[in-house]
Amino acid sequence: MTTGKNYKKIIVLGGDGFCGWPTSLRLSRLGHEVIMIDNLSRRRIDEESGTNSLTPIQPVDMRLRAWEEVSGNQIRFHHIDIAEEYDRLLSAICEEKPDVIIHFAEQRSAPYSMKSSVLKRYTVSNNVNATHHVLCAIVESGLDIHLIHLGTMGVYGYGSEGVRIPEGYLDIEVKTDKGDRVHQQILYPTNPGSVYHMTKSLDQLLFHYYNKNDRLRITDLHQGIVWGTHTPETQADERLINRFDYDGDYGTVLNRFLMQAAVGHPITVHGTGGQTRAFIHIQDSVRCLQLAVDHPPELGDRVLIMNQMTETRRVIDLARMVSRLTGSEIAFVSNPRKEAAENELHVDNHKFIAKGLVPVTLNEGLMMEVNEIAQKYAYRTDYLKIPARSTWTKEQQPGEIQRPYVDNFK
């Protein structure tokens, strides 16, 4: 791989998904040759769950035809289940000889991964095998391919107890037999909060091992919660629109709040809302992927881990922002997660900033844009799908609205 080359051949695994689709379009617009691979499992899960994207996303082939019309660029598509069809994945890699593989192809909802024994097992088997197959196939191909993986801030656990979360590696001191203190740098001790997040912790170990044994070039991006839905490319034509999940399993917190406000549903906060989370706008997420493509680690470097987030916020503060903006009420429901009611979170994200990321932070304009999307497609809403019904243990109750909200700090 010539790292100085301007245009690269890039396979995007999971290219039909919420992050994969706008990333594929951006990279194609920039002149890279993009090949999408997807098993379309996110669409299947929608069918099985009776849910749907709030926005009317088009079938893959129509999406790709529209993109070619709009941009003049072709994106090819292979329908492959990388967790199940290793030989087809390997053939695609050997034939395409990509410079870069971006790996989004995992089941990515924490509540979905906690819903039942079947879905816990699906999530673990699917995600671990998907990642391991990509690694095995790169080794077997003998090609020098830069693998970029979408991880999650969730591998760090909930909260940081006064320690600024570094980018993947932690400096520690340990005592030797002789009583000396020696410095070491280790993978940040993982503490995932759901079966889904756990699979991303397992991925980290797979990357660590294959990087060490086979000298693979790997970038692992620990992403925060994505909000927003449009990028310049997905806005170029109605047929290119990105998916927008509002259901209790796949809808992420800020988008859910904005959508709830748009359709007149109370803004449902889990627990006290004292949980602090890391966020990033979809436009920055796509920009980060672009930066990761442009800055591969050197051959022989350890796994490059970057925190892909731009700000941290308490959930209750987001709810209040949305409430102020829209006039909607806030309702508290029990927290389905097993975590402390309140936490703090400090995160280092200097690597992307140093590479030129200028963060799109939370602002009313972009929040209202999401609200307008939600209003525009409100007719597509299934209100029954809005509440989160998954719980982390059998003892917990799904989050029904417990009491009307009275918030003096609104």
Added chain:
Amino acid sequence: MTTGKNYKKIIVLGGDGFCGWPTSLRLSRLGHEVIMIDNLSRRRIDEESGTNSLTPIQPVDMRLRAWEEVSGNQIRFHHIDIAEEYDRLLSAICEEKPDVIIHFAEQRSAPYSMKSSVLKRYTVSNNVNATHHVLCAIVESGLDIHLIHLGTMGVYGYGSEGVRIPEGYLDIEVKTDKGDRVHQQILYPTNPGSVYHMTKSLDQLLFHYYNKNDRLRITDLHQGIVWGTHTPETQADERLINRFDYDGDYGTVLNRFLMQAAVGHPITVHGTGGQTRAFIHIQDSVRCLQLAVDHPPELGDRVLIMNQMTETRRVIDLARMVSRLTGSEIAFVSNPRKEAAENELHVDNHKFIAKGLVPVTLNEGLMMEVNEIAQKYAYRTDYLKIPARSTWTKEQQPGEIQRPYVDNFK
């Protein structure tokens, strides 16, 4: 589960294997009710590889009939592939309602796990799903079951760089935002040396998560390299004999040396032999399992991790001991592993010692016993299977004998 109860109902997953079989017999002899579950994959791998146990092990049903004749105790057997047949595993657990499940049911050879892409993928998928299925099934059963898992010293990596390897958890100091140093206790940073060892690192994270989220009682035993083959129970009748692997994939180092000496093959040392490893005799391994059954962690405790090893030795020192004992020559072959030529290893094992383990350390009597077994069954040897042919990367050469041995320190 009444922890004070003397006799327990125990499911042994992988009960037909090298550690599982003598453990099942010991627990049965002690009066526990033992149910073995196995998919017989180790026998299948032998068939596929053209290898065989040096000792003439009997089919499972004959083993169990012989045990009933000898001991008067019945061990029941279910032929279940726990990585593939979740529903049958769950049914067995719900019907048997065991107090304890001992989990040996994983592919356990490092060289086998490195042989090809197919076997890397088999090892990861089989081992991760096997362990995850057991955890899911325990949660789904709603029963309070003590899970005991056979892990490996290999999760710690090769060597310890002056730090005494603790029992699973490491005390560290980290700096906070304010510059204070705070103490934390973390899972020892994992650094597995093969795909097989990596799966045991993945297992650790699964245990950590399910212990945290579902309060499962879990004991994880990080075992050293087992040597020897007989226990009092497997010696009680020829039909109860334990397996003895001497091939390049499944044969473990000391047993291989003794067997090589017995059949007149040079003792093949990988690399310089400067690698230090942790060892345990099979009788102590079985005794440790017995102690783990007797000392479950309390409900709500974190995962109990114990180092199941009794001594550390340099490989070259073992080779010299065997050479002195038998008069055999030593031959050096290239090391198929990716590791430093020389290392040191200090390991804490006080938990088992405190529970009453009196280690069987390396001694000539027991080593000669293994040598005699090897001599007795030498007629069953396939000499072509003795060398290790697996390598950790494509660039490495399989370990052919490179030069005759001249060792002034013999």
